[in-house]
Amino acid sequence: xxxxxxxxSAAMLAATLTMMPAISQAAIPQTVDGQSIPSxxxxxxxxxxxxxxxxxxxxxxxxxxxxxxxxxxxxxNAPQEQVQERPFRGLGSGVIIDADKGYIxxxxxxxxxxxxxxxxxxxxxxVKAKLIGTDxxxxxxxxxxxxxxxxxxxxxxxxxxxxxxxAVAIGNPFGLGQTVTSGIVSALGRSGLGIEMxxxxxxxxxxxxxxxxxxxxxxxxxxxxxxxxxIVAPGGGNVGIxxxxxxxxxxxxxxxxxxxxxxRRGVLGISGRDLDSQLAQGFGLDTQHGGFINEVTAxxxxxxxxxxxxxxxxxxxxxxxxxxxxxxxxxxxxGAGAKVELGIIRDGDKETVKVTLGEASQTSDSAAxxxxxxxxxxxxxxxxxxxVTIADVAQGSPAAMSGLQKGDIIVGIxxxxxxxxxxxxxxxxxxxxxxxxxxxxxxxxxxLVLR
Amino acid sequence: MTIKDxxxxxxxxxxxxxxxxxxxxxxxxxxxxxxLGNTLLQTRANSTVELSFSKAVRRAAPAVVNIYxxxxxxxxxxNSGSLQGLGSGVIMSKEGYILTNYHVIKKADEIVVAxxxxxxxxxxxxxxxxxxxxxxxxxxxxxxxxxxxNLDSPPQVGDVVLAIGNPYNLGQTITQGIxxxxxxxxxSSGxxxxxxxxxxxxxxxxxxxxxxxxxxxxxxxxxAFQVGExxxxxxxxxAIPIKLAHSIxxxxxxxxxxxxxxxxxxxxxxxPVVAQILNLPDLRGVLVTGIDPNGPxxxxxxMPRDVIIKYDGEDVPGVEMLMDRIAETTPxxxxxxxxxxxxxxxxxxVVIDEKVVVEN
Numbered sequence: 001x002x003x004x005x006x007x008x009s010a011a012m013l014a015a016t017l018t019m020m021p022a023i024s025q026a027a028i029p030q031t032v033d034g035q036s037i038p039s040x041x042x043x044x045x046x047x048x049x050x051x052x053x054x055x056x057x058x059x060x061x062x063x064x065x066x067x068x069x070x071x072x073x074x075x076x077n078a079p080q081e082q083v084q085e086r087p088f089r090g091l092g093s094g095v096i097i098d099a100d101k102g103y104i105x106x107x108x109x110x111x112x113x114x115x116x117x118x119x120x121x122x123x124x125x126x127v128k129a130k131l132i133g134t135d136x137x138x139x140x141x142x143x144x145x146x147x148x149x150x151x152x153x154x155x156x157x158x159x160x161x162x163x164x165x166x167a168v169a170i171g172n173p174f175g176l177g178q179t180v181t182s183g184i185v186s187a188l189g190r191s192g193l194g195i196e197m198x199x200x201x202x203x204x205x206x207x208x209x210x211x212x213x214x215x216x217x218x219x220x221x222x223x224x225x226x227x228x229x230x231i232v233a234p235g236g237g238n239v240g241i242x243x244x245x246x247x248x249x250x251x252x253x254x255x256x257x258x259x260x261x262x263x264r265r266g267v268l269g270i271s272g273r274d275l276d277s278q279l280a281q282g283f284g285l286d287t288q289h290g291g292f293i294n295e296v297t298a299x300x301x302x303x304x305x306x307x308x309x310x311x312x313x314x315x316x317x318x319x320x321x322x323x324x325x326x327x328x329x330x331x332x333x334x335g336a337g338a339k340v341e342l343g344i345i346r347d348g349d350k351e352t353v354k355v356t357l358g359e360a361s362q363t364s365d366s367a368a369x370x371x372x373x374x375x376x377x378x379x380x381x382x383x384x385x386x387x388v389t390i391a392d393v394a395q396g397s398p399a400a401m402s403g404l405q406k407g408d409i410i411v412g413i414x415x416x417x418x419x420x421x422x423x424x425x426x427x428x429x430x431x432x433x434x435x436x437x438x439x440x441x442x443x444x445x446x447x448l449v450l451r
Numbered sequence: 452m453t454i455k456d457x458x459x460x461x462x463x464x465x466x467x468x469x470x471x472x473x474x475x476x477x478x479x480x481x482x483x484x485x486x487l488g489n490t491l492l493q494t495r496a497n498s499t500v501e502l503s504f505s506k507a508v509r510r511a512a513p514a515v516v517n518i519y520x521x522x523x524x525x526x527x528x529x530n531s532g533s534l535q536g537l538g539s540g541v542i543m544s545k546e547g548y549i550l551t552n553y554h555v556i557k558k559a560d561e562i563v564v565a566x567x568x569x570x571x572x573x574x575x576x577x578x579x580x581x582x583x584x585x586x587x588x589x590x591x592x593x594x595x596x597x598x599x600x601n602l603d604s605p606p607q608v609g610d611v612v613l614a615i616g617n618p619y620n621l622g623q624t625i626t627q628g629i630x631x632x633x634x635x636x637x638x639s640s641g642x643x644x645x646x647x648x649x650x651x652x653x654x655x656x657x658x659x660x661x662x663x664x665x666x667x668x669x670x671x672x673x674x675a676f677q678v679g680e681x682x683x684x685x686x687x688x689x690a691i692p693i694k695l696a697h698s699i700x701x702x703x704x705x706x707x708x709x710x711x712x713x714x715x716x717x718x719x720x721x722x723p724v725v726a727q728i729l730n731l732p733d734l735r736g737v738l739v740t741g742i743d744p745n746g747p748x749x750x751x752x753x754m755p756r757d758v759i760i761k762y763d764g765e766d767v768p769g770v771e772m773l774m775d776r777i778a779e780t781t782p783x784x785x786x787x788x789x790x791x792x793x794x795x796x797x798x799x800x801v802v803i804d805e806k807v808v809v810e811n
Contacts, residue, residue, distance in 0.1 A: 162503060162505035162508075163505060163508050163512070163625055164503050164504030164505035164506070164507060164508035164509075164613070164625060165502075165503040165504075165505060166502065166503065183626070183627060184504060184613075184625060184626070184627040185625075186624045186625045186626055187621070187622060187623060187624050187625065190621065190622065193621070203621070203624060205624075205625075205626035205627060205650070205651045220502055232618075232619055232621065234619075234653075234654075239618075239651060239653050240626050240650075240651020240652075240653070241618060241619070241621065241624065241651065241653065276569065277569040277570055277571055280569065288568050288569025288570070289569065
């Protein structure tokens with residue numbers, strides 16, 4: 001009896017002695033009620049220095065025609081229009097993605113029209129930033145600052161995200177100063193919202209508000225999963241529905257902007273629509289999500305790769321797509337010359353097709369402004385006869401005021417002949433001052449001067 | 452036993468203890484040097500901390516449907532119907548029964564149910580209950596995804612929850628929050644029973660699922676606290692607990708409506724002033740303030756200023772309990788009540804009517 005007791009008490013003593021150091025080591029309690037207490041603080045200590053505030057100043061120029069009544073008073077020398085200049089200030093966020101080069105990603109709408117961009121770093125420094133390039137259709141802009149000891153954020157593969165993953169938004173809402181909010185990934189591949197021209201958003205319920213634009217959405221490892229861009233806000237503030245541009249799309253866009261100063265949009269050369277349940281039923285498909293090809297443009301990358309009308313694109317580089325818009329956003333942001341593997345369904349069979357994306361032969365009106373400020377408002381496309389056709393001119397735009405009309409073909413600049421958009425861009429890039437455009441209009445030649 | 456014996460006994464025990472402790476420490480240090488201890492700890496950490504809700508989402512989300520209620524203009528025969536209401540619903544069984552809010556399908560001429568896999572169905576209304584704002588729809592389809600239901604463990608304040616629905620018709624959206632408050636559980640009078648959550652719920656989320664982190668259904672999202680016209684976003688949202696919703700669903704499938712008992716009175720809780728005026732011993736019971744002249748209470752000769760203290764053999768602590776008990780009584784049943792009239796207890800038998808549903 002005694003021996004048994006002593007062995008027992010010995011064991012208990014041994015247990016107590018060995019447990020003691022373990023308890024004294026745990027200075028901060030890691031668990032409560034047997035469950036560990038999660039905190040984002042350790043991850044945020046590493047991540048938050050990479051998120052900056054972006055303050056811009058600029059001038060909005062609005063032009064109004066002078067009413068005819070007033071023209072009477074001024075006579076023939078009356079001013080044609082009244083120019084109103086309103087200075088504005090804007091505030092947003094940005095993310096340092098390359099510490100050595102000082103590259104900062106933000107939204108285009110944060111810096112749009114800015115004359116001066118100031119970046120506020122986490123440690124309190126204020127640095128003037130240079131705009132490297134911007135893409136209004138996807139709403140991404142790349143800035144550069146010259147500063148030492150920067151901290152960059154690592155990008156994650158946003159294609160690996162799942163609905164339900166934790167997401168943490170870091171930004172500068174309402175100019176309050178850096179703010180961290182948490183939530184989850186609410187949905188993926190969100191498009192068709194009409195916020196941007198190219199949409200393939202991550203949706204999150206982490207609180208995003210005015211000023212968060214351009215800031216980071218990160219995962220629990222502190223890696224970038226998206227750039228916070230927009231919210232649905234019926235009352236003006238956050239209701240738990242925010243949108244971020246996926247990190248992979250940002251990576252593609254930034255690489256192009258860093259190299260060319262602009263996005264060289266990749267083009268597949270198809271038109272189509274969402275696969276819906278009726279189409280799927282009609283074709284006898286199990287799949288309900290994808291992009292249905294209505295038409296393949298002759299000579300396009302899609303045609304070269306053997307895509308046909310009636311094919312259904314279900315994946316891009318092995319990742320399923322939900323809608324035609326998502327496909328469009330993915331392809332357009334990959335950049336010209338990118339190689340893509342498309343998963344398609346043809347006659348009920350699954351196939352994969354490798355495509356090398358072509359370069360866009362057409363720019364939208366907003367992109368034309370990047371070619372030359374006075375071309376803003378014109379849609380440009382390559383003419384089959386050589387030159388660049390003005391496919392459309394927005395009323396009251398700088399292009400219209402320069403005298404450009406729909407159907408005009410730009411065939412030369414100053415004394416250089418223009419073959420296509422590429423040469424037009426190249427010619428206009430280094431031009432300063434007035435530029436003479438040689439234009440073919442209704443079989444007659446004329447010159448227009450862009451100032 | 453002498454002191455010597457005791458000391459010897461203690462000494463042996465301490466010696467053994469020290470030797471065993473030393474051995475244990477040596478062994479663990481050996482394991483530590485092989486990093487085995489660390490890996491053991493890490494795997495344990497990984498298994499206890501769930502770093503994504505994607506598993507729960509995968510279990511529940513396919514069964515949460517988008518509901519479009521259409522109104523059809525009879526004057527225009529070719530009109531395919533205009534969108535009149537938007538909401539969400541949850542497929543509860545393989546037979547195609549769907550729980551949603553009554554206000555989602557109210558006034559609808561046609562109800563279209565869209566599954567996440569792209570399938571669309573026209574659904575019929577099995578039944579609805581305006582009091583709890585619930586309704587049950589039915590669709591006919593093969594391989595319908597159904598949601599796992601958690602009827603056993605009622606949610607606690609602080610539990611992490613996920614809301615699934617179709618806010619603003621953006622497409623299926625998952626939002627996360629916690630249970631902010633709970634009402635009482637399992638009673639059928641309705642309104643006081645809500646779960647409150649800070650998971651974002653917006654227009655179009657109505658009728659959708661509130662799930663726990665295992666992916667099991669714990670509530671039907673119903674309302675967001677709103678100020679004026681500016682919508683939600685205040686982090687104060689309400690869901691009907693699944694226990695109530697499930698019992699209402701059973702009744703709607705069985706009878707096409709929820710049959711509730713009615714007594715035909717209006718009543719108030721007892722406050723200290725009333726207690727003093729009526730000379731009551733305590734604040735328990737319900738003060739009768741009004742009587743429906745055609746109701747069971749009038750027939751049983753209940754009078755204003757009576758205080759109901761017992762209903763069907765049970766003490767009545769307050770208004771909510773009495774409302775629930777009356778609602779749960781099968782119409783036609785004779786029930787004994789004890790009332791205090793002018794300070795004296797009195798037994799009154801009453802035959803309960805069926806409550807008339809008022810559609811609002």
